[in-house]
Amino acid sequence: MRAIQFDEIGGPEVLKVTEVPVPEPGPGEVTVDVAYAGVNFADTKARATGYRVPSLPFRPGLEIAGRIRAVGAGVVGLAPGEQVAALTPEGGYAEVVATPASFVFALPDGVPLRVGATLPTVLPTAHALLHEVGRLRAGETVLIQGAAGGVGLVAGQLARLGGAGGVYGVVSREEKVAEALKYGYDEVFVGDGFAEGVRAATGGRGVDLVLDPVGGDTLRRGLEALALFGRLVSFGNASGAEAWQAGQPELYPRGLSVAGFSILTLAQTEPEALRALAERSFALVAQGQVVLPITAEFPLGEADEAHRLMETRTTTGKLLLSLG
Structure with a gap:
């Protein structure tokens, strides 16, 4: 073969x-x-x-x-x-x-x-990031890096289905904005200035949840975009930057949380959890709720x-x- x-x-x-x-x-x-x-x-x-x-x-x-x-x-x-x-x-x-x-x-x-x-990587990943790890609640606001990529396009739709009060995205190029806006986003920012855009869009409050596959300086800017008691979920390091660290100075003043997720690691360590994620998320595609x-x-x-x-x-x- x-x-x-x-x-x-x-x-x-x-x-x-x-x-x-x-x-x-x-x-x-x-x-x-x-x-x-x-x-x-x-x-x-x-x-x-x-x-x-x-x-x-x-x-x-x-x-x-x-x-x-x-x-x-x-x-x-x-x-x-x-x-x-x-x-x-x-x-x-x-x-x-x-x-x-x-x-x-x-x-x-x-x-x-x-x-x-x-479906196998994108759907369970997006579902887990928002609901299992990110613990999105109805009315909360979300910021998603890579909004026009596979996970990003699905996460925008799932956030909207989950009752998010505001869904914001970040893309690397201006020409990707229109594509992302078709899939659940209220506003999409371009490049590194997204933290300022988030503050403007949320009246200075910031967002409750950030999903970040980039790492490095982008992750640090994501922390800056969080609201009081906000959560950030890291699920990659596309930037190739050195491993990041967040500690007392970044997290304590506003009660922030940082978590991580890897679909491949979950598959190897908790296959039944992966199966449950896949069944829930695949059903949304079969029902036409997510594309x-x-x-x-x-x-x-x-x-x-x-x-x-x-x-x-x-x-x-x-x-x-x-x-x-």
Whole structure:
């Protein structure tokens, strides 16, 4: 079968189509004939910096949709031929993928495979950030970094569904503002001046909850944008900055809180919690309450082009690889 892997850390050109053996499911595993694979920022970071790469060669890819090919010993509730979406700790850019059964979710009726490939990382992440970790309450205000990206577009909609009193976003480019505004946002700010924009939009109060995948100085500005007793949830470090620290000087005066979340870590440590998140959030897509636009699709052999496009930071929504 064909798979994408890289033998060295580097630019998109290190991604190569390789012939590899078709995997067989081990105990507790499922193999999936992949129809679509999601392309994520974490994939580009793995290729460019070695993020979460234990050894080389390495196959990127964190999420897929397709049909179950075979199930391993001990797997219950899943059967060959079933349409599923799945997390793949690695190796999703391949025609057949083996992954733990606890990472595999039956697609709700009416959700096509193409849409299914957008769900495994984005939907549970956005839901957890707002409700489980961020503990959003009706009437509260939210600020979401990366508002035009996959998580950002979904989080804007979920915040609105959750009764938020104000939903504000931050994007890196002016041309992304209009796209974000279609998906639940009241106002979208561009670039590093968002803290001042938030203060103006909230009458000087600030927001109750900030969601931050950027880290570094952006995270510190997010703390400045919080209201009294506000919460910030970190779920990435796209800036590549040194690990941040927040302590008494930043948190004590206004009773601020900082929390963190990683969907991949949750999948490995609390798979049943992940399944509950997936079921709740996938249902919203099946019901038509949440949508995630697919803005570009590439054949498997053009994974390098998908990475090039993502690294321009001009994209919105979701990028996919098609293997059908």
